[in-house]
Amino acid sequence: MPALSLTSCAGADSAVSDDNPYFAKIADDLANRSWSVINAALPPDMSLGLLSSIQQHNEAEFTEAGTGRSRDHQINPFVRRDRIRWINGENLTEQAWLEWASSLQHYLNRRLFLGLFSFESHYAHYGSGDFYKKHVDAFRPNGIERGARREVSLVTYLNPAWQPEDGGELLIYDASGQEVVERVLPRQGTVVVFLSTEVPHEVLPAKRDRYSIAGWFRLNGSQEDRPDPPS
Ligand SMILES: O=C(O)CCC(=O)C(=O)O
Numbered sequence: 001m002p003a004l005s006l007t008s009c010a011g012a013d014s015a016v017s018d019d020n021p022y023f024a025k026i027a028d029d030l031a032n033r034s035w036s037v038i039n040a041a042l043p044p045d046m047s048l049g050l051l052s053s054i055q056q057h058n059e060a061e062f063t064e065a066g067t068g069r070s071r072d073h074q075i076n077p078f079v080r081r082d083r084i085r086w087i088n089g090e091n092l093t094e095q096a097w098l099e100w101a102s103s104l105q106h107y108l109n110r111r112l113f114l115g116l117f118s119f120e121s122h123y124a125h126y127g128s129g130d131f132y133k134k135h136v137d138a139f140r141p142n143g144i145e146r147g148a149r150r151e152v153s154l155v156t157y158l159n160p161a162w163q164p165e166d167g168g169e170l171l172i173y174d175a176s177g178q179e180v181v182e183r184v185l186p187r188q189g190t191v192v193v194f195l196s197t198e199v200p201h202e203v204l205p206a207k208r209d210r211y212s213i214a215g216w217f218r219l220n221g222s223q224e225d226r227p228d229p230p231s
């Protein structure tokens, strides 16, 4: 059902200058089934740089991750246990990551007319035993909610040589949330992209330190009385 709401415009592709070979596959997958998993999609030097960047930060700089936005924000250790640190482009690797995400954003806007407006992302560290229960990253607008809703989620993994016995798999469910349609090993370079309101997913308990980045492309949340981003 969600796939129907996306109009894919293959013809526009030829006018797109980005030649990242993975972007077309991501756009096709989003249009056809709302989610995409691509192995080795992030350049290895970027994954390695991001891993060393996350490891250079003191654990004290990471905060317990919560759920819900602003006033509804809650820390709930029964739902998720990872610790996060927002990425602000403070070194060359982080800047390269933000540029990579920005070219994907522009590609998806041109191919699928998504109107993605901004991007935010954080490192996530799941220690041994940490998990994130089944959830969606955003709820469909209900006419009351204000602000820039998360539209497309982007996740990438930083651990080299992750093995099945290390746990921490990402489970992707069908729209009903009942059936697992894909199990993703959190291996360095793998990129997962999905429609934030449409794809229930879950992180199984990790059995060793699991390093990743989770990010979201948002729609423009400007209101007459309030510019986006809110000050
Ligand atoms: O790390 C993952 O595999 C997914 C993380 C996630 O679902 C989230 O941060 O919302």
Ligand SMILES: [Fe+2]
Residues within 6 Å of the ligand: 135, 136, 137, 201
């Ligand atoms: Fe999520």
